[in-house]
Amino acid sequence: MTDRRRYTRIQRALLQWYAANARDLPWRRTRDPYAIWLSEIMLQQTRVPTAIPYYERFLKRFSTAAHLARARLDTILKLWEGLGYYSRARNLHQAAKEIVSRCHGRLPQTKDELLTLPGIGRYTAGAIASIAFGERTPLVDGNVERVLCRVFRIHGNPKNAAIKERLWKLAEDLLPEHEVGHFNQSLMELGSEICTPRNPRCDECPLANLCEANHHNEQDILPTRTAKKPLPSHVVVVGVIYRAGRILIDKRKPKGLLGGLWEFPGGKVQPGESLESALHREIREELDIEIEVGSEIAVVDHTYTHFHVEIHAFECKHLKGEPRPLACAALKWVRPSDLPRHAFPAANKKIIEILRVRRRH
Ligand code: SF4
Incomplete structure (x- = not known):
């Protein structure tokens, strides 16, 4: 069979299957490019069932790029809280501002223009351009990568640059003349629902x-897997510092991991240091204040993409000095009941929940 004939058969089979089997997902019920963009950003690194309530809440609160551009970053981060990879929310906000200032509030319609916006890479640009605007442009995400490696029996690490390019070229060659958006979604849907990483359902x-x-x-050896390195692990200590019934929280700097989120002050424990002395040191270095370290109230384990943390939280009393934001963007004394109004990383939220339960008892 020639390549062209085989590609045509793949297109037909996938489009037919997708027409009968596509999941009914909220972002598939709209042609609004803004909503499709939002869904694509949320689906990066996040599973569909987790993303759905966030997508619905977000769209209800900010129905257009102009609404989103006018919002405060704090408000956006609070709505994003729990979804992780917060740089996505910051980029979404920045991109909305650029859409308003450069494109009269309308999302650009081509892959090349979309690529100029923050947070939009090759995959996302291909997804928005093909799904929202029908541009004949391919996409390759993890699901598509797996399907293509298996259908075309491609051995070798798919993260390798040459194999990656081969996969993008294949995805492009496979595109039908019409229904490009549906075709791209059918490849992803097949990878998500049938051609799964383990136990693909080849019979169906x-x-x-x-x-x-x-x-x-x-099927079981493709795509070629590479051994994962064990994640480094850090011990972190934080203080829940009280003064006159209020708790001191700090806002992380806008860039980098968890940028713009609030947290309890503290930091990494150095080798040979006790938890208490590490906390005294961190609080002095970051806030220039003295504290009394009380009892340990929580130990929280959390795994990020590139490392693992074990966070020890201590109840502390402010002794002297007016806190200064030496290593953060802002500081605030808040009532314990006001903590949930701020956007915190997941590990800090576990500490807040423990504080809430302690207050009730
Ligand atoms: S589910 Fe099986 S038959 Fe279908 S693409 Fe994946 S490996 Fe091939």
């Missing part, structure tokens, strides 16, 4: 007869 797959991995029984 529309590409079973066209898939080389299936013919050679290589």
Whole structure:
């Protein structure tokens, strides 16, 4: 069979299957480019069931790019709280401002223009351009990568630059003349629902007869996996510092991990340091104040993409000095009941929940 014929058969099989089996997802019920953009940003690194309530809340609160551009970053981060990868929210806000200032509030319609906005890379630009505007442009995400590696029996690490380019070229060659948005979504849907990382359901797959991995029984070894390095682990200590019934919180600097979120002050414990002395040191270095360290109120484990943390939280009393934001963007004394009004990272939220339960008892 020629490549062209095979590609045509793949297109037909996938489009037919997608027409009958596509999940009914909220962002598939709209052609609004803004809503599709929002969904694509939320779906980066996040599973569909987790993203749906965030998408619905976000769209209800900010129905256009202009609304989003006018919002305060704090408000956006609070709505994003729990979804993780907060640089997505910051980029979304920045991109909304650029859409208003450069594009009269309308999302750019081509992949190349979309790529000029913050937070929009090759995949996201391809997804928005093809799904919202019908541009004949490909996309490759983790699901598509897996499907293509199996259907075309591509061995080798798909993160390798040459293989990556081969996959993008294949995704482009496979595009049909029409229904490009549906076709791109069908590839992703197949990877998500049928051609799953483990135990793909080849018996139910529309590409079973066209898939080389299936013919050679290589579904389990494709795509080629690389051994993951163990994540580094850090011990962190934080203070829940009280003064006159209020708690001191600090806002992280806008850039970098968890940028713009609020947290309890503290930092990494150095080798050979006790938790208490590390906390005294961190609070002096970051805030220039003295505290009395009381009892330990929580130990929280949390895993980020590149490392793992074990956070020890201590109840502390402010002794002297007016806190200064030496290593953060802002500081605030808040009533314990006001903590939930601020956007905190997941690990800090666990501490807040423990504080809430303690207050009730
Ligand atoms: S036949 Fe199996 S391995 Fe091939 S694309 Fe379908 S589910 Fe994936």
